Amino acid sequence: MRRKLNSYLVIDGYNIINAWDDLKEISKYSLEDSREKLIHYMIDYSEFTGKKAIIVFDAYNIKNSKEKIEKRKHITIIYTKEYQTADSYIEKFISTLSKYDEVKVATNDYAEQQIVLGKGASRISARELKLDLEAAKEKIRERTSSQYKKIQRNFLEDRLDKETLSKLENIRRNR
Template identity: 40%
Template sequence: MRRVLLVDGYNIIGDWPELKQLQLKDLEGARDILIEKMAEYQAYTGMEVLVIFDAHMVPGLGKKYRNHRLNIIYTREKETADERIEKLVREMKRVDTQIYVATSDFVEQRVIFASGAYRKSARELRNEVEEMEKNIKKDVIQTKQSRVKTKLPITDEMAEIFEKWRRGER
């Protein structure tokens, strides 16, 4: 079963307290943080994520690009994120696809639900992201504590060097 999450970017930014404050002085920074969090969410959950931003905040023709293996869409001028999301839901709706839409816009939630998609409020998404971040931290700590035991008699310093090479770090 294919699972897709469509995120109304500026709606989420306007709802999450930390992004809401940041957007007042650095809208691009708030967008970047949301994109990074959604990329982590996609990697952690395995759910395909598309983040849709209204063009009125970024004038010009609509564009679509990938960042962090995440699809990011800026709507065309005079097209709202809600309109694009509704169009995407219609295009993607299939028996083998579950579509979720993250927005706190009540009208949009009703339209999406009537189209056969599931809704996810900004608060629900934020709670899921916070829980995911806690789990990632816990996993990292456990991984560091349970170091792989090797049969080769090497020092901890050498094991750390080999681990960096394995990860492609210098």
């Protein structure tokens, strides 16, 4: 059996924003800020998991909008053109990939999930993505914490009893 070539996580951006309480709350005041927060979450997730993350934001109702592709650290952000939904972009995108690529699509849209499954990709709900993201963050914290412990100070004074320390201090002061 052949090995998978690439591992992709394709995210229906606005669908996820509307499904996660923290992002939904931010979007009430600033859609741009909620997009940026999702993007930063996915950069961390992608960096940790090694999956190529593609976030698709549709511009279906935005007059004269052209497709825009933005590359950032570990991820690609797509803003679709006018009259193109994120769903249609995602369907077209996964059709261009190799059958050996591992593709997961994150969306709560049931119809989109069925189409994605029919094209050979797997689906992940917004809730499952949130749980995966939280698990990855926890592993990052654990890794960072263990690395920090390794570089913590290692001084002789931390390992000596008070009496010995006092004698050494007296010697240091030439008493």
